[in-house]
Every structure is written in C-alpha cells, then in structure tokens.
Amino acid sequence: MRTVAPLHPDSWLQKPAHIAWLAAEGMRLLPFARASRVDQGFAALDACGRLPEPACAELIHTTRMTHCFALAHIQGIPGYAELLDHGIGALQGALRDTEFGGWFADAARAGDKSAYLHAFVALAASSARMAGRPGAQALLDEAIAVLEARFWSEEEGALRENLSRDWGQEEAYRGANSNMHATEAFLALADATGDTLWLQRALRIAERVIHGHAATRGHVVVEHFDQEWEALPDYNDDRRADPFRPYGSTPGHSFEWARLLLHLEAALQAAELPAPDWLLADACGLFARASRDAWNADGAPGLVYTLDWASQPVVRARLHWVHAEAIAAAAALLKRTGEPAYEDWYRCFWEFSASRFMDLQNGSWHHELDTSNQPASSIWPGKPDLYHAYQAILLPRLPLAKSLATALAV
Template sequence: MSGAALNPDSWLSQPAHLTWLADEGLRLLPFARRAQVEQGFAALDAEGRIAEGAVAELIHTTRMTHCFALAHIQGLPGYAALVDHGLAALRGALWDETHGGWFSDATRSGGKSAYLHAFVALAASSARVAGRPAAQALLDDAIGIIERHFWSEEEGALRESFSADWRDEEAYRGANSNMHATEAFLALADVSGDTRWLQRALRIAERLIHRHAAARGHVVLEHFDAQWQALPEYNAERRADPFRPYGSTPGHAFEWARLLLHLQAALTQAGCAAPDWLLADARGLFARACAQAWQADGAPGLVYSLDWRQQPVVRARLHWVHAEAVAAAAALLQRTGEALYEQWYRQFWAFIDAHFIDLRGGSWHHELDSDNRPAASIWPGKPDLYHAYQALLLPRLALAPSLATALAADVTRQ
C-alpha cells in the first residue's frame, strides 16, 4: 500500500531530518555493542558498563541480535560478528536442548514465555534477511516452537507461558506478548512468503484491538484470564511492573497503532483483504493516547500508565513509550499525510531531544521522573537499543514490508 503524498515541508521529506535520524542511529550502536558477554548479550548500566557477574538474558540477546542485523543490512562494518554471536547464544546457552524453547537467561532456569519467544522469531527473521549462515536453523526452531506450543488456532492468539517442560500452562493471556507476536508475524511473512502469518496477525489484532480496545474507546486492555475475560485489577499491587503494569499503558496504544498500519500495508501488498478498521483503529488508539497521556500530570511528556478513570498511575516517562509515540506519528503521517500527525511527530522528537538523548553519557536515558530528570525506578541503566533504534529507522521506510526486509530493499535501490 502506498502512503499519502507528503507535504514538501514535512520533516519526512527533509533530507536534513532524514540525515539526523541516520546519524542518531549510528551514535546509538557503539554504546550497545558493549552489551556482549560470553553467552549472549546482557544489560548495560547508565554508563554503558556490564555489571560484575552479569549473565546473558534472552530479551537483550534477541533484541540486540535483531538490531545488529539491521545495522549489518545497512552495510555497517563490524556487526555481522555480533549477529553471529547472538545466533550462537540462541542456539547454545539459551536454548533448552531437552524440552525445546528458550530460557529467559543463561542460568537456564524458569519457564517459557510467549513474549520472549516472539523476540526469538524476530531476531531469527532479521538475521535471515541479513544473510547470516546460522539464521535459517534458528528461524526453523522458532517457528516450530510457536506452532507447537504458543499459537492457538482456536483462540486466534498466543498462549502466554509454560513451565520449562511445557507441562504447566499459566492461566493468563496477555496483550503485550500478542502485540510483539504481531510484529514477529509480519517479519515471518516476509522471510517465508507465507501469508498465513499475516492472517494470524490480523486475528490477534481483531481480538485485542478491534474487539476489546475499540469497545473501550480505544483504551488497550492488557490482561486477561485463559478464557479471554478482562482482568482490570491485575497487578493492582504491582502497579509499576515493567512488563505487566496495572491499568492501561499508552505506549502500547502507540505501538499497536503503528503495527495496525504495517499490517494493513502488508496485507494489501500480499493481495489479501485489508479491513478498513485497521486504519480507523490506528487513528483511535493514537488520538486517545495523546489526549490522555501527554501532560497527564501537568508536565510535558507521556506518563507510563493510567488507571481506568484515565488518571496517571505511574508518572515516570519511559524512553520506549516516546520512541513508539514518534514512530506511530510517522506511520500515520505516511499513511494519511495529515498535518496533525506532523505536529505530533515534531513535538515528540523535540521532547526526546530535550530530555532523553544523552550526548554526554551515550545512548538515551531510559527513564525520567515526573520532573523529567533521569531516574531508575522501573528501568535501571540503559539496556535497550530496540525501541530507540527502530524509531530512528522506521520514519525513513515504507510501511511494508517489515523493517529488515524494507531496509534490505532500500539498500538494493540505492
């Protein structure tokens, strides 16, 4: 699907802005390289150091492998070896050779979560596009595990988590894991040519967004029981949980808005029916999140979470929320050409530039307090490259195909 014609004055049409995006992406990468440890990639502190005794974690290993694959696709030297290091970890220290699937970290303990396995599929697909030799075997493993354990054809969504031996299933369904599955499925469709992944992504989006979120005025419901009954009081005692916070999470509304547009474009490009509600719901999610989360407590920025009266719960400003907000604004601007999204796009970048980008210490601050000062109550350190790096790449590319494939096509055209 081709986007709308952009105003010549749009930042997305300005060579200087596009160069700024590229330069900021290049600035982030050397900081992130420091995350390499023997068995994968681990969390970095605010100065870009690895804590003594740190172990490789699946979340960082998958996300770094994905991002370094994107860097390699762009022709940046030195990143192929990092992709290969991540692939080796995902087929070695983090892989459960007894039961299949991936451990959450190199201690090889705990259960198996859909959220983390979606990132394995994303990393494998990006490495496949990057042409890394070990990628196809990992991709085959990831698809096999998703098919065998997580995807529920009956539900049209992913089951959430299991014990390490797959015998015990958590009686919970989560929007976050299914949102990242939607992202991964778009990538799987590109690398496999199998439109079944697009249809699965559409079923997830229809359940969580068109059915549940749209019915609540485009507020994303995050937590459900195993029968998909909403759990609005889930984690009421752990309101600042970094993965399953209480209430609504505006950052996920932005992320969903962008993914709906990618899905619509991918379906159209594949010759499949692309429902009109994908664009309508993307607009609704973005509008509601902006209206209720921006300056929700009187200060600039987007708050982390809101209660069901749309009052701030956790007032911290997280970098990933703002990265997803600017990426969603760019996607809606590309899709519609409307000035409203240009205004938000510029406003979000202005805030990121003023408060999150850390030119002295490197990378971006991951968290700010309610006075927009660096903080660490939810996200200590600077372990994440994924959200910021994607926010710098996505505005430069078409809505489909998915990021790695689009980058490869863009490089080929140049």
C-alpha cells in the same frame, strides 16, 4: 485503497537534513550497545554503558540486540556481522533448551517459557535470515516450530502466555503485550518465509485484542486477560509499576499497536489479501486516545507510563520506549494519511525526546525520567535496550509495507 498519502513538502519526513539526523543518531546508538556482549549472549548495560558484575546473558537483550545488529549489517554498516553471529550462536547454544525445546529467559537456564520472549526469538531469527547469516535459517525454522507447537492457539487466534520448562503446565493468563510482539514477529515471518499465513494470524490477534477489546472501550488497550479472554482490569493493582505487566492501561502500547496495524494493513494489501477498514480506523483511534490522555497528563510535558481506567495518571514516570513508539506511530500515521496533526505530534515527540532522553554525555538514551523529567531508575535501571530507540530512527525513513529488515534489504 491507498496505503500512503502525499506528504507536505515541509514535512520533516521530506527534509534531507532530518533524514540525515536520524541516520546520525542511529550511528551514535549502535557503538554504545556493543559493550553488552558477554560470552553467552548479550546482557544489560548500566547508565554509562558498562556491564555490571555479575553480568548475565538474558534472552530479551540477546534477541533484541541480535535483531538490531542484523539491521545494522543489512544497512552495510561494518563491524556488526560478528556481533550478529554471536547472537545467533547464543540462541542456538547457551540460551536454548536442548532437552525440552524453546529458550530460557537467561543463561541461568531456569524458569518458565515465555510467549513474549519467544516472539522476540522469531523476530531476531527473521532479521538474521534477511541478513543472510550462517545458521539463521535453522534458527528461524526452530523458532517457527516452537511457536506453532507450543504457543499458537488456533482456537483462540492468539498466543498462550507462559508455560513450564517441560511445557506441561500453563499460566492461567493471556496478555496483550506478548500478542502485540507476536504481531510484530509475524509480520517479519511473513516477509522472511513468503508465507502469508503469518499475516492472517497477525490479523486474528489484532482483531481480538484491538478491534474486539480496545475499540469497544474507547480505544484504550486492555492488557490483561484470563484464559477465556475475559478482561482483568484489577490485575497487578498491588504492583502498579511492573515493567512488563503494569496495572491499568499503557499508552505506549497504544502507540505501538497503532503502528503495527498500519504495517499489517500495508502488508495485507501488498499480498493482495483483504485488509479491513478497521485497521486504519483503530490505528487513528488508538493514537488519538493515547496522545490526548497521556501527554502532559500531570501538568508536565512528556507521556506518562500508565493510566487508570478513568484516564488518570498512575505511574507518572516517562519511559524512553513509550516516546520512541509514539515517534514511530506518528510517522506511520503521517505517511498513511498525510494529516498535518501527525506532523505536529511527530515533531513534538522528537523535540521532547532529543532534549530529555538523548544522553549526549554518557551515550544512548536515558531509559526513564522522573516526574520532574530528570533521569531516574525506579522501573528501568541502566540502559539495556537498543531496540526501541533504534527502531524509532529507522521506521520514519521506511515504507509501511515491509518489516524493518526486509525494507532495509530492498
């Protein structure tokens, strides 16, 4: 089975000017993120690209910045090797738990160990390894060891969620979000190590979360589960706008999953491993349902953050990461199928994002828009995240079969 389809000559993905525009936007995004450096890693920036007082290094920002700076270095953009090395050093130093293993959520060095964040450690380490930086291989080896010993459940074919600092207590919860980012990390690990076991594990996660749950519910991603993988549809009904575990369905994750299923299909085929037909079918189903239900859901353009189980808007804010993932998913499906509808969506999402999210005055992208599509900060204050927007300008230019760092390194 082919993993790519011919593109129409008029496709934006074929236009040299569009490709140059994507590259230019990447060069605009990167300098803004440099200011996130602090002594112990990378921290969140405010809306103007400044570090608030006090600024604390966080694992989520340190891993994502390290990953992005690795991608910049691999592309041959000067000035990011030192920042990449700083990220590696932080992950081997201030944010690493030398007593019990694993990584702290921030430089305050307290709290539980999170599967979600440890997946990003593995992603950052994989990208740093592909960039050939000192210490990256040791970091990668440690990230793999922690994932396998503490988070991966062979019986479940998925990751456990949160564990106490000493690993002795486990949260009675399973999450689609952490397992989605594990799928992304496992694709990168397969490339960085050459071990196809990671592809097989990614397939097991996707089969459970997407083919086993989302596909049977009309391609709506179920986010929250108990330890037996029974769905928890009322989870966080009292915290509907939670930035990581919101109530209801999250269309942005449907787009993200759709893209990852196509990368997984291509990676399996490149490794001459069986790639089930449902990977493409579910990717198409996820995209179709999310774009139908979330775009213009309340009468205004843009994709809403969350929906209830009747596909009605719950949190109507527009988040930048949702649109970045929609862009990347549309590009992936366009490359995979060649169908004109994905070209239309790709252009639609970019037109909205370029006019609403890109902040040409203060830099980067607004991370949140309110119901009137004006900049807001009720869920995501400031501009701490380079990862989603930067990947959105890279993924349309790259093939499906390689993880980002590997594709850029070729």
